[in-house]
Amino acid sequence: MTTTTARDVAGSVLDPELPVLSIDDLGILRDVTEDDQGRVHVQITPTYSGCPAMETIRTDLVEALTTAGYQHVSVEFVLSPAWTTDWISDEGRRKLEEYGVAPPAPAGADGPVALTLSVRCPHCGSVDTRESSRFGSTACKALWVCQSCREPFDHFKTL
Template identity: 80%
Template sequence: MVTATGSVGESRSGAWKIAADVLDPELPVVTIADLGILRDVTEDDQGRVHVQITPTYSGCPAMETISTDLVDALTQAGYQHVDVEFVLAPAWTTDWMTDEARTKLAAYGIAPPHPRGADGTVPLTLAVRCPQCGSLDTRESSRFGSTACKSLWVCQSCREPFDHFKAL
């Protein structure tokens, strides 16, 4: 059996590469690997694949769609049996997002989350850089944005609203 985790230095299987390319349905500019929710992929020589994913939060409605998309992508690639498992512990954190994910979110108009402190604390967010104009003269308009994992902010400089991915 081949295990293909996201750990640095480990080889990744073909199944891992296919799973890693699945897009997040709520944030279609980032993959589930970019977000860090793809935890593990194992495959055997008989075409069976087991995928582990972690939701960004316990009530994330996108998980069923992601599961279906994983099964579809891997089945279309020729894998005979695909099983997707939701892993809840350890809980997902925005620290698992890649730098590429943060860059893609900003380019898409969503302010990426700030990294947590070295001691694991989530810093208080007093201002968020506007992804449109770069200004820090912003304010939170609503604690909930287009999805529960984002909040709605408004830039005082360019007057544009934007989502901010909450640090978790």
């Protein structure tokens, strides 16, 4: 087996809180290496330091790689640099919107900190929306409501 294969397997593991996204789409898969004895080492970064999904992701990674034939799998949590929503792939942003979660706008590295006054509704496309609760179905999402179609939706927070 090659490192590319191990990375492909690891990259296909789904995020348990956003099951339409792989951990690669989400940008939390940092590195996958394999040594000459077939040991695989995976590095992942949580979306925030208290993310409760990380242990499930670790278990899912070990299971997926073991099922693919890798005998020795280790998973390391890497906290620096901290994850940012800029690491979500374009494909991941598209999948979030199709799933009904408003994807974050790219934060960018320079310039002022953006203030989110409105979020485009993933259901009807209106920007006539308001934040209903700072916390949605998970701590990394906020609950918003569209004033046009009246549908609630999650918005992935910009971090």
